[in-house]
Amino acid sequence: MAVNLEDPKEGGRDSRCRVLVAGVGGGACNVLGHALADWPDRPTVAAVNTDARALAESGIDLKVTIGRTVSKGMGTGGDAELGRLAANEDLDALRALVAGYDLLILLAGLGGGTGTGAAPVLARIARDEGMLVLAYVTTPFAFEGARRQEQAQEGLAALKQCVDAVVCLPNQRLHAMLPPDTSLPEAFAFVDRMMSAGIRGLWTLLARDNMLNLDFSDLQSLVENSGNECCFGYGEGKGPEKAAQALQGLLEGPMLEKGRVIANSGAMILSVTGGPDLSLVELETIHRRFQEAARPGARISMGAAVLDNWSGRLALTVLAAEHWMPSARAAAELAKSGSLFFGEEPSKKDGPRPARAGKGDRQPELPLGASANERGRFENVAPTIHDGADLDIPTFMRRGIRILT
Ligand SMILES: Nc1nc2c(ncn2[C@@H]2O[C@H](COP(=O)(O)OP(=O)(O)OP(=O)(O)O)[C@@H](O)[C@H]2O)c(=O)[nH]1
Ligand SMILES: [Mg+2]
Numbered sequence: 001m002a003v004n005l006e007d008p009k010e011g012g013r014d015s016r017c018r019v020l021v022a023g024v025g026g027g028a029c030n031v032l033g034h035a036l037a038d039w040p041d042r043p044t045v046a047a048v049n050t051d052a053r054a055l056a057e058s059g060i061d062l063k064v065t066i067g068r069t070v071s072k073g074m075g076t077g078g079d080a081e082l083g084r085l086a087a088n089e090d091l092d093a094l095r096a097l098v099a100g101y102d103l104l105i106l107l108a109g110l111g112g113g114t115g116t117g118a119a120p121v122l123a124r125i126a127r128d129e130g131m132l133v134l135a136y137v138t139t140p141f142a143f144e145g146a147r148r149q150e151q152a153q154e155g156l157a158a159l160k161q162c163v164d165a166v167v168c169l170p171n172q173r174l175h176a177m178l179p180p181d182t183s184l185p186e187a188f189a190f191v192d193r194m195m196s197a198g199i200r201g202l203w204t205l206l207a208r209d210n211m212l213n214l215d216f217s218d219l220q221s222l223v224e225n226s227g228n229e230c231c232f233g234y235g236e237g238k239g240p241e242k243a244a245q246a247l248q249g250l251l252e253g254p255m256l257e258k259g260r261v262i263a264n265s266g267a268m269i270l271s272v273t274g275g276p277d278l279s280l281v282e283l284e285t286i287h288r289r290f291q292e293a294a295r296p297g298a299r300i301s302m303g304a305a306v307l308d309n310w311s312g313r314l315a316l317t318v319l320a321a322e323h324w325m326p327s328a329r330a331a332a333e334l335a336k337s338g339s340l341f342f343g344e345e346p347s348k349k350d351g352p353r354p355a356r357a358g359k360g361d362r363q364p365e366l367p368l369g370a371s372a373n374e375r376g377r378f379e380n381v382a383p384t385i386h387d388g389a390d391l392d393i394p395t396f397m398r399r400g401i402r403i404l405t
Contacts, residue, residue, distance in 0.1 A: 036059060050071040108155075201273060235315070272304040272305070
């Protein structure tokens with residue numbers, strides 16, 4: 001999908017990305033409850049549910065009960081069609097919820113009725129409003145049964161049609177990280193922690209003034225060219241070996257299939273969160289290890305945030321697009337410029353932030369800046385040149401082959 005840039009004459013809008021984080025269904029709202037417990041400086045967070053009692057008990061800022069007629073405020077009992085009808089009953093309330101934001105980070109535990117059925121409806125509304133929509137979802141543990149798993153897979157397919165990208169975390173993949181005697185509440189609490197860490201890592205980079213910022217357009221470019229699917233991974237470390245520990249957790253752990261996802265991804269966003277003791281050497285080590293683990297020419301955008309109370313701690317969050325493919329126009333421009341990386345857009349901090357057009361608007365394409373020859377933010381790795389050709393650039397780009405999307 002092409003991207004349009006806000007008319008600078010319109011002015012008046014903050015150049016930072018306005019983020020809404022919304023959980024749909026009981027499991028997603030629990031993830032958010034977990035995230036909020038230790039998230040003083042945060043985006044607007046909303047809970048959407050058919051279960052009025054669960055909503056009333058949650059400490060989330062904004063609450064929207066959907067489907068009072070079809071589900072009587074009592075949940076759907078695992079019926080995804082009822083979840084969809086419930087959302088359709090309250091389209092105006094959902095539209096009002098998302099109005100005025102740039103990015104919707106939508107959470108759902110797939111497999112039940114509300115999250116599976118209502119999340120695609122909310123996603124579609126947000127995209128119609130011109131928002132970038134990134135959905136973080138889980139699929140059920142194997143022990144939850146085949147019916148839930150099937151419903152989750154159907155929901156995942158439906159959601160992919162309505163969002164810019166789905167970030168799917170199969171609960172079963174996390175199973176390998178848990179001791180065999182882990183109880184069910186402990187297992188869900190672990191999933192909650194992983195999901196909330198992923199969302200916080202991304203939001204921290206987008207919304208704060210950081211040491212090394214991630215721009216909204218970096219995220220936009222990743223998700224819009226991701227083939228509707230990203231993977232996410234999380235690793236953390238403490239003490240003098242914190243960077244090495246976090247790297248090991250990420251690159252050797254099950255969330256990114258022991259590094260397979262990194263090795264296959266064409267583009268990724270790497271978010272580093274640390275304390276005031278976060279060092280340049282640690283950042284360089286992290287970036288180098290990812291370059292070594294990634295496929296040649298992979299586009300790695302890295303951002304780093306320093307939080308005052310994080311001394312001795314380091315967390316790494318990765319969003320990786322295995323099916324990343326630049327748009328036809330971007331690929332042609334890249335082939336012409338001889339660069340794999342997008343240049344800086346004119347819309348960094350001082351200028352207007354890129355906005356998306358609502359349904360039906362004409363969308364001029366994302367312009368590549370004059371600095372499109374840059375190879376990204378980290379320049380300390382020499383290109384692989386053979387017979388005058390830069391082998392880090394995929395063959396189709398070196399040869400100027402057009403890809404039709
Ligand atoms: N991380 C996490 N996942 C959960 C939790 N509870 C349930 N899930 C997962 O989310 C899936 C959907 O369950 P819920 O979110 O409770 O279902 P719902 O969307 O509210 O739908 P209904 O209750 O059927 O209307 C489950 O199959 C679990 O895999 C939780 O507390 N934390
Ligand atoms: Mg429920």
